[in-house]
Amino acid sequence: MPNVFAPQVFFIVFREVLEAVIIVSVLLSFLKQCLGQPDQDQKIYKRLVRQVWFGSLSGVFLCLVIGGIFIGVFYGVGKDIWSQSEDLWEGIFYLIATIIITVMGLALLRINKMKEKWRLKIAHALVDKAKHHNAKSWLGAWGKRNALFILPFITTMREGVEAVVFVGGVSLGLPATEFPLPVITGLLAGLFVGYLIYRGGNVLSIQLFLIASTSVLYLIAAGMFSKAVWSLQFHVFALRVGSDVAEEGNGPGSYDILESVWHVNCCNPETDNGWDVFNALLGWQNSATYGSVISYNIYWIAIMVAISCLLYEERTGSLPLKKQTLATLAKVPGLKRWAKKKQAISAEERAEIVRQGEAHLAGGAFLEAENSEEEDDRPAEK
Amino acid sequence: MAIIPHTALWAAIVLLFSTLCTAKTVTYDFNVTWVTANPDGLMERKVIGVNNQWPLPVIEVEKGDQLVVNMHNGLGDKNASIHFHGMYQNGTNEMDGPIMVTQCPIPPGADFVYNFTVNQNGTYWYHCHADYCYPDGYRQALIVHDTESYFYDQYEEEFTVTVSDWYHELVEGIAPDFLSVYNPTGAEPIPQAFLFNDTLNTNLVVKPNTTYLIRLINIGAFVAQYFYIEDHTFTIVEIDGIYTEPTEADTLYIAIAQRYAILLTTKNTTDKNYPIVTVADSALLDTIPSDLRLNLTNWLEYNADADHPQAVMTVDDATDLVPYDDFTLTPYDKMPLLPEPDYTLELSVNMEILGNGEGYALLNNISYTAAKVPTIFSVMSSGSLATNELVYGEFTHPIVLEHNDVVQVILNNNDGGSHPFHLHGHAFQVIDRTPSYGASFYSYVDGDPVPYNASNHTAFPAYPARRDTFVLPPQGHFVIRFVADNPGVWMFHCHIDWHLSQGLGMLFIEAPTQMQERLNIPQNHYDVCKTGGIPSEGNAAANTMDYLDLKGQNTQVGWLPGGFTARGVVALVFSCVSAVIGIAFLVVYGLSDLKFKGREEEGMGEGGKVGGKGVGKATVMEASRENSGEEVK
Numbered sequence A: 001m002p003n004v005f006a007p008q009v010f011f012i013v014f015r016e017v018l019e020a021v022i023i024v025s026v027l028l029s030f031l032k033q034c035l036g037q038p039d040q041d042q043k044i045y046k047r048l049v050r051q052v053w054f055g056s057l058s059g060v061f062l063c064l065v066i067g068g069i070f071i072g073v074f075y076g077v078g079k080d081i082w083s084q085s086e087d088l089w090e091g092i093f094y095l096i097a098t099i100i101i102t103v104m105g106l107a108l109l110r111i112n113k114m115k116e117k118w119r120l121k122i123a124h125a126l127v128d129k130a131k132h133h134n135a136k137s138w139l140g141a142w143g144k145r146n147a148l149f150i151l152p153f154i155t156t157m158r159e160g161v162e163a164v165v166f167v168g169g170v171s172l173g174l175p176a177t178e179f180p181l182p183v184i185t186g187l188l189a190g191l192f193v194g195y196l197i198y199r200g201g202n203v204l205s206i207q208l209f210l211i212a213s214t215s216v217l218y219l220i221a222a223g224m225f226s227k228a229v230w231s232l233q234f235h236v237f238a239l240r241v242g243s244d245v246a247e248e249g250n251g252p253g254s255y256d257i258l259e260s261v262w263h264v265n266c267c268n269p270e271t272d273n274g275w276d277v278f279n280a281l282l283g284w285q286n287s288a289t290y291g292s293v294i295s296y297n298i299y300w301i302a303i304m305v306a307i308s309c310l311l312y313e314e315r316t317g318s319l320p321l322k323k324q325t326l327a328t329l330a331k332v333p334g335l336k337r338w339a340k341k342k343q344a345i346s347a348e349e350r351a352e353i354v355r356q357g358e359a360h361l362a363g364g365a366f367l368e369a370e371n372s373e374e375e376d377d378r379p380a381e382k
Numbered sequence B: 001m002a003i004i005p006h007t008a009l010w011a012a013i014v015l016l017f018s019t020l021c022t023a024k025t026v027t028y029d030f031n032v033t034w035v036t037a038n039p040d041g042l043m044e045r046k047v048i049g050v051n052n053q054w055p056l057p058v059i060e061v062e063k064g065d066q067l068v069v070n071m072h073n074g075l076g077d078k079n080a081s082i083h084f085h086g087m088y089q090n091g092t093n094e095m096d097g098p099i100m101v102t103q104c105p106i107p108p109g110a111d112f113v114y115n116f117t118v119n120q121n122g123t124y125w126y127h128c129h130a131d132y133c134y135p136d137g138y139r140q141a142l143i144v145h146d147t148e149s150y151f152y153d154q155y156e157e158e159f160t161v162t163v164s165d166w167y168h169e170l171v172e173g174i175a176p177d178f179l180s181v182y183n184p185t186g187a188e189p190i191p192q193a194f195l196f197n198d199t200l201n202t203n204l205v206v207k208p209n210t211t212y213l214i215r216l217i218n219i220g221a222f223v224a225q226y227f228y229i230e231d232h233t234f235t236i237v238e239i240d241g242i243y244t245e246p247t248e249a250d251t252l253y254i255a256i257a258q259r260y261a262i263l264l265t266t267k268n269t270t271d272k273n274y275p276i277v278t279v280a281d282s283a284l285l286d287t288i289p290s291d292l293r294l295n296l297t298n299w300l301e302y303n304a305d306a307d308h309p310q311a312v313m314t315v316d317d318a319t320d321l322v323p324y325d326d327f328t329l330t331p332y333d334k335m336p337l338l339p340e341p342d343y344t345l346e347l348s349v350n351m352e353i354l355g356n357g358e359g360y361a362l363l364n365n366i367s368y369t370a371a372k373v374p375t376i377f378s379v380m381s382s383g384s385l386a387t388n389e390l391v392y393g394e395f396t397h398p399i400v401l402e403h404n405d406v407v408q409v410i411l412n413n414n415d416g417g418s419h420p421f422h423l424h425g426h427a428f429q430v431i432d433r434t435p436s437y438g439a440s441f442y443s444y445v446d447g448d449p450v451p452y453n454a455s456n457h458t459a460f461p462a463y464p465a466r467r468d469t470f471v472l473p474p475q476g477h478f479v480i481r482f483v484a485d486n487p488g489v490w491m492f493h494c495h496i497d498w499h500l501s502q503g504l505g506m507l508f509i510e511a512p513t514q515m516q517e518r519l520n521i522p523q524n525h526y527d528v529c530k531t532g533g534i535p536s537e538g539n540a541a542a543n544t545m546d547y548l549d550l551k552g553q554n555t556q557v558g559w560l561p562g563g564f565t566a567r568g569v570v571a572l573v574f575s576c577v578s579a580v581i582g583i584a585f586l587v588v589y590g591l592s593d594l595k596f597k598g599r600e601e602e603g604m605g606e607g608g609k610v611g612g613k614g615v616g617k618a619t620v621m622e623a624s625r626e627n628s629g630e631e632v633k
Helices: A007-035 A042-084 A086-132 A138-145 A147-170 A180-199 A203-241 A243-248 A275-282 A290-316 A322-331 A333-342 A347-362 A374-381 B007-016 B171-178 B375-381 B383-387 B497-501 B512-518 B523-532 B566-591 B594-611 B617-625
Strands: A260-263 A287-289 B025-037 B045-050 B059-062 B066-073 B083-085 B111-117 B122-127 B139-145 B157-166 B193-196 B203-205 B211-218 B225-229 B234-239 B242-249 B251-254 B259-265 B274-280 B295-301 B343-353 B359-363 B398-401 B406-413 B419-423 B428-434 B469-472 B477-483 B488-494 B505-510
Touching: A007 A042, A007 A086, A007 A147, A007 A180, A007 A203, A007 A275, A007 A347, A042 A147, A086 A147, A086 A203, A086 A290, A086 A347, A086 B566, A180 A203, A203 A275, A203 A287, A203 A290, A203 B566, A203 B594, A260 A290, A260 B566, A287 A290, A287 B566, A290 B566, B025 B059, B059 B066, B111 B523, B122 B211, B122 B259, B139 B157, B139 B211, B171 B497, B193 B274, B193 B295, B211 B234, B211 B251, B251 B259, B375 B383, B375 B488, B375 B505, B375 B512, B383 B512, B419 B477, B428 B469, B469 B477, B488 B497, B505 B512
Parallel strands: B025 B066, B059 B139, B157 B211, B203 B295, B343 B406, B398 B505
Antiparallel strands: A260 A287, B025 B045, B066 B111, B083 B122, B122 B139, B157 B193, B211 B259, B225 B251, B225 B274, B234 B242, B234 B259, B274 B295, B343 B359, B406 B477, B419 B469, B419 B488, B428 B477, B488 B505
8 A cells, every 4th residue: 555556646646537528528418409309410410529629639649648748857856955954844745745735626526617617618618619719711711610629629638637736746655656546546436426427417426426536525625634744843853953863763753842732652654554544635644833733733623714714605606895996906006907807707697608508509600610711700799 | 283291381380489399389360361363273262361370270289288279269250169180078068169059150250269288199170160161272291290109200200291182162052952852862063173281283292112101091071082102001099099919901992081191112123203193082972973083193203304194094983992890900908899889879870851842861860950059068067967968969970978988879870871980089990890891892882781790790700990080881881889988069070071061960968977077178169159159058949948848959850741741632632623623614514515515416407398498597597596606617
């Protein structure tokens, strides 16, 4: 078990795969609704479905190539630098990993909302494609014709590269041997759950599974945050002690008694088999400091506050002062674009986008582009 | 520097006090002040000088002399005292010198008179016995000349040679880094240099074919040194003031505070000068900085014009040198092995980290912690309770000895370092030591410590060597015997000053009843206590009402917690609770996602039906109603 399975890697791969699967499934269901009805042309529908699959798979393939290069370079270049002051780097890497997991983890619990979001995004993209591409240029025509290839290709590639970067981020301090197993299992689990969602399996049990895995993910993240603080503190301690700190093993002198909350002379996750699992999953340390204990608790309190805010926002539509703040920020020249984006668009706009997207698809904007250029104007008029 | 004859001073004293009388009074006035010195040529530093001079004057007396040292503490910022190392002080326990044991610390500005009769011969030294004091330079040789020694007519001239380690910083500046949570191994501070007669590159000027008496003293704070002279052997005639049967040797191991007197007969030629080699025992050093010179060369100078060659090292490591085993020496007086002990004390040396994270030294789990009242005053003021060990507190580690008992001390070393143990007020018989000097001296370091086994030990020597400072081998043991015939409070401690500051010491309260009868402590001693604000009566907790009530005594730092303490449990429970509540939040958040699922299916379904016709506006609007907070990227 030790050194072959990094749970945080598993969860990140799982999460990104799930998101990619959802994108593909949203696209497929769009197609099915607009073109896949029994009274419609099955040939066109099947061609477009093929395009979607082809696009997603090539996206996945490309991201695997990029990811391989990324990780290879990363381990080739970095390892020597980091092994020199292990605790410092470990602290920094764990901190990065905690931030990544924390920011992306909650989305796992919003799988249905995520679908909704992607529906909107894809519709938006379809409208964009249909409207703005100059069909007179060769590239524009090609892009339009193959929109259902490009869209999944870009999105799966983006999710994939994101996964690679995140996996790299959370595992900066890990040996390379800990990668393959969690990546493969995460991939399979993500595909499996994604398939279940697409098939519309038992909604509640899927959701329970996602809740359970998110809980584990946050347990890991809390442990990593605590461990990050611990490592940074230990780095400072080890710097002052010098090389002697390694001589002390688990016993007295191997930790800073002035900072210690508890210390048991056993169960060291780095040296005693079995305890590294507790360390990875729950952040167990045989030597806890004020810093590590307080940071662990603060982490959970921060999660509780964040969830409360999200729930409040979902319920009331906005956080207190959010509109005011964004309105103020929108007046600042540099931040205008960003604030505009953040300002919630109305339900009407939203519905309009989705409707337009569906209309373009159903209207065959991406099918007949090669046949007649005049048809370009038709969707645009709507 | 090489010769320290001090003939001028000697002559003056001889003139001042009658030459006819064998027992004269020798008086030294010591105004102790800060001066600067640069003995190693590497750095000028502040040192403790006497009468604005450093190196300090060698005290020279003859057996039977009354030695008076009028000390004035002119340091201004530091307590001080003088211990006359090796002096038995029989009847004058209060002149022994260790602060908080036989006297109060002498505060800045105060005067103190040391006055006692020297009833012994040989090579001794004196040094400050206050906290963080003598390694700052306050140490020098004390020679008791003897015209009646059995070897007196065998030598022409005598030399005194001191060897020492040397730090560039004041002890009080080094100590905080040593006794620190950041020094978990208890690694002793590494000296910056080693000195030979408080300097370097000196000559002992000799004539050919002549015999000299050389007195060797390690006046350092930490590091033992090997001593040999290239191409010469010599004869050991004295150790720690005890004359021995003349014994030929070529190499000596002089631990801190140990002394040897040797007879050296020079060669019958003057072509060459020979290196006198001193090699620091690197086994004691945790790290060896590249710029630290471990071996020094000084010269036996036959011919000032000839070459002064540097020593050629024959070994890679100092521990490969094989010194003469002092255990095998026989005292010249052939004092036989003391009879079976009336009292046996078995002690173990441990170095451990206590509750504040700092390293301490423990004898039977007690780290010596001075009492609030110098223990001698507790003896003098406690009346009939003086024989009760309770009076002296738990952490001075007091052992009350009956007058004239034969005492045996077994010292087992659970530590991987060697420790030169010194007993005040006595020269003790050394009757067992395992492992012995030589190739096997470090042989127990890698295994478990080997304690003394009373039913299985090598036969005790018939005429055991006697000394006052004896080296305890790493993870080995030694056994010593002495007669408790010297009423007083005598400290037994490791003479490595760093280890003493870690508490590697204890007290023998020897014949307290006889102490009360015989000691007559001068008023001056009480006055010094008053000046320094230190009580001079009461038990270890300075309680004068109830001598058995030790509430408020000085205690050693508590033990390191072995596992979970109350705060650890609270912290763990809090962490678990916050994790559980946090997960509960996640579950609530996760379950509330199901509402999107329901709406989405509804929206998708209806949108699907009408989407193709492009008129599903109202339905899609409904589907997106709840998502109004969502942003579009």
